[in-house]
Amino acid sequence: MGAARLELRLTSQSEWIKIFDPRDWTVTVPTAEHVEPQAAVRIDLDVGGWLVTLRGTVVGHRDDPAGVVVALGGSERDKINYLNGFVRGGLLNLREKRRLPIRLQVTYGAIEGPAETYTKDINEEGVFLYTDRPLPETSQVHMLVAIPGMPQPLSLVGKVSHTILPQDEETPGMGIVFVLDDSQRVQLLGVIRDLEGLLLSGQLPTNTVE
Numbered sequence: 784m785g786a787a788r789l790e791l792r793l794t795s796q797s798e799w800i801k802i803f804d805p806r807d808w809t810v811t812v813p814t815a816e817h818v819e820p821q822a823a824v825r826i827d828l829d830v831g832g833w834l835v836t837l838r839g840t841v842v843g844h845r846d847d848p849a850g851v852v853v854a855l856g857g858s859e860r861d862k863i864n865y866l867n868g869f870v871r872g873g874l875l876n877l878r879e880k881r882r883l884p885i886r887l888q889v890t891y892g893a894i895e896g897p898a899e900t901y902t903k904d905i906n907e908e909g910v911f912l913y914t915d916r917p918l919p920e921t922s923q924v925h926m927l928v929a930i931p932g933m934p935q936p937l938s939l940v941g942k943v944s945h946t947i948l949p950q951d952e953e954t955p956g957m958g959i960v961f962v963l964d965d966s967q968r969v970q971l972l973g974v975i976r977d978l979e980g981l982l983l984s985g986q987l988p989t990n991t992v993e
Contacts, residue, residue, distance in 0.1 A: 787816070787825070811851070812853055820842070839856055840854050887901060890927045891927070923941070926940070932977075
C-alpha cells in the first residue's frame with residue numbers, strides 16, 4: 784500500500800512558520816482524514832503558489848483543529864532549506880508569474896539516459912514536464928527545449944521541486960525550478976515574452992497549446 788496523500792495549501796508564507804517546527808523537523812497538517820500512527824505520508828504543499836512534495840511519517844495527532852503531526856525524513860532537508868528561503872523572501876512568488884499552457888518538445892537527462900517528453904506549462908521561473916518516471920526531488924536536470932521559430936533548442940538547467948507519480952491518479956510528471964545565470968535568465972525572459980505574445984494572438988501551432 785502506498786503512502787497516504789495529504790494536501791496542504793497555505794495562503795501566505797508566514798503560515799509555514801506556524802506549522803513547521805525546526806527543533807524536531809515536524810510539520811502539522813490540518814486534515815479530517817484518519818491516518819494511522821507511523822503511517823508513511825506524502826504532503827502536497829502549496830505555499831503561495833510554490834509547489835513542493837514532502838514525505839514523512841505520522842508521529843502524532845491533533846484534535847482542535849483536527850490534524851496530524853508528520854516527522855519529515857532527512858532526505859527532505861534540501862527542500863525544507865529551499866522552502867525556508869522562499870518564506871524569508873529570498874525567492875520570487877511564483878503565483879505572480881502565470882504559467883503558459885504550452886506544449887514544447889523537451890530532451891532531458893533521465894536516469895537511464897536522454898529522454899524525450901513535452902512541457903505541460905512554462906514560465907520564466909520553472910516548467911512542468913510530463914513523464915511516467917520523474918527524477919527524484921531536488922535532482923538537477925539539464926533540458927533542451929524546442930522553441931517555435933528558434934533554429935536551436937533552448938538549453939536550460941533546473942532542480943526538481945515536486946513530482947506526480949502514476950499511482951497518484953493525476954497526470955504524472957515533475958515540476959522543475961530553473962537554476963540560471965543572469966544571461967540565461969535574460970534570454971529565457973525574452974523567449975517567454977515571445978511565446979506569450981504568440982499564444983495570446985493565436986499564432987502558435989495548435990499542437991503546442993495545452
